Amino acid sequence: MAKAKFILKEPNSKSDTLIYLVYNYQYKRFKxxxxxxxxPKFxxxxxxxxxxxxxxxxYPEFNSRLDKIENGINNAFRKLLNDGTQPNNTILKQALEDELDDNIVKSNRVTFFEFIDSYIEESKLNKTAGTIKVYKTTFKYLxxxxxxxKPINFETVTLEFYNQYLGFLKHEHNLSxxxxxxxxxxxxxxxxxxxxxxxxTNLEFKNKRFKTIREEADTVYLNIEELxxxxxxxxxxxxxxxxxxxLFLIGCYTGLRFSDFTQISPENIIDDKVxxxxxxxxxxxxxxxxxxxxxxILKKxxxxxxxxxxxxxxNEYLKDVISLAGIKELIETTITKGGKIEKNILPKYKLVSTHTARRSFATNLYLAEVPTIAIMKITGHKTERSFLQYIRVSQKENADKLLTHPFFN
Known part of the structure; x- marks a missing residue:
């Protein structure tokens, strides 16, 4: 027997979350x-x-809209069977949307840009200021x-758009x-x-050629002696x-991001140990x-x-601090901007930022042979591969680390 139910996308959320219709029919599941x-509290x-x-x-009007959706899916399913059409999720979705009136289904009315605009406003409730800034900048370029x-809508976000848009960002805005x-x-x-x-309904953005490009950045870390x-x-x-x-040293010895190590309060310190x-x-x-x-530092x-x-x-003041500490080793950096490789030689202190603290923590613990899984518990990396891409170990440091391995002794 076909059965409809409604579930929350994030039932434990502290802010508004989507409501999904789930319809189980003929051993299939339509979401x-x-x-x-x-x-969720309501x-x-x-x-x-x-x-x-x-x-x-x-609540009366809200529940009435959900009733309408439930009646719509039941009617759509029954009509398909009566017409001798074997339902599948694609057919059922179209049949449901044909049943519902325009006040419920807005998919044909909401443009890509209208969606982005509303999504950014919605995200202000549960995303960081940094994430919102990225959203707004991406929207500005779009x-x-x-x-x-040319106009952009859901159906025009294709591989053709992807290739043209890469050129727009690289060559017209000279972005890395x-x-x-x-x-x-x-x-x-x-x-x-x-x-x-x-x-x-356009899934071309999931194509493997619609990829997020990245190159390894010439980021630095500070070793224990430098700290x-x-x-x-x-x-x-x-x-x-x-x-x-x-504050920077707190970050270097906790591995926390700037947004976290600058907010540590007495309540976060447990038994003066953790x-x-x-x-x-x-x-x-x-x-x-x-x-x-x-x-x-905490005692201070x-x-x-x-x-x-x-x-x-x-970041501005930090460069003065690192310079005063005498950390001025020259570092060659390369970056691809506007499709061209740019090389620069800079003193190390100019490459240090608040995020260097977190990278230094991870790298120093790795060199100290703390188990990778234990470091990842703190940094939050989901895979060892992503963690190893994050740390900064030079060829010489890697060789020095291997010298203590039984294989080389």
Whole structure:
């Protein structure tokens, strides 16, 4: 017997989440985005409807729309059988949308740009400021391309568009390969989300040739000796740089991102042994043993770290700190911008940013032969492959590490 039910996309979410229709028929499962969203606290899982509550006064109209969808799928299924048509998910989706009126199904009305605009607003409730900034920049480039060349909608996001858009970003905006890759990844995220919501049926963005390009960046890390140099410099004459140095070292010995290591509070410190935080970017809870340097810095501020400058300002001041520590080794960097390889030779301190702290933590623990899986528990990397791409170990450092291996002894 065919049966319809409604489920939440993210039942444990603290903000609005999508409602899906799930229809089980003839040993098949059809899943359809209703386009409706609800905060889980207002959802009655047993009744599969919005709770009857004054806190959500529009519940009668909301539940009426869900009733209409449920009646629509039942009618669509029955009509297909009566017409002698064997249902499958594609046929059933079209039949359902034919049943529903225009007030329910908006997939033919919502354009790609309208969707992106509303999705960015929606994301402000549960995404980081950095992610929202990336979304807005990607949207800006898409609108510019559409105005200059051709309109973009769900059905036009094809391999042809992909190839032309790569050229637009690389040659007209002189963006690096990694920045271009970031924008392609964001477009794929938009398309994925729209597809899940039933607004898009064009899946060409999933083609393996519609790929997120990236090249290994010439990022640096700071080894233990360099971190000690930074820790030793006397910055009492410049409270600004002293604060930046201290916060940066917290990052170097915890592996936390800037958004997390600058928010450590006394509540995060457990028994003066471990720091426990829920990371802002991924929502993961991590526990990190307190390094002696971290203990010293926390004691200096009575476990309440000073308020940080913005990430941009921190990066600016940090270069002064690293320079004062005498870390000025010349590093050759290469980057592909506008389709051309650019080479530069820069002193190491100019390549340091707040994210260097996290990379230094991972690399130093790896060189100290801490098990990779233990480091990944803190950094949040899902695979060993992605972790090994993240750390920075030179050929010489790798050889030195192997010298202690039984194979070479």
């Amino acid at each position: 359809y985005s209703t386009g409706e969203t609800i905060n 959802w009655n899982k047993t009744a599969q409807r919005v709770k009857t509550t004054k806190q959500f006064p529009e 609108k510019e391309y559409a105005k200059k060349y 390969n990694n920045t271009v890759g970031k924008h392609i990844k964001t477009i794929k995220s938009f398309m994925n989300e729209a597809t899940e919501r039933g607004l898009n 000690k140099q930074i820790e030793k410099i006397d910055l009492k004459a410049s409270p600004r740089l002293e604060k930046v140095r201290d 720091i426990e935080v829920r990371t802002q970017k991924t929502g993961q809870r991590v526990a990190i043993p307190l390094h002696k340097t971290v203990r010293t 501020y009575n476990n309440k770290l000073p308020k940080s400058y913005s990430n941009q300002k921190m």
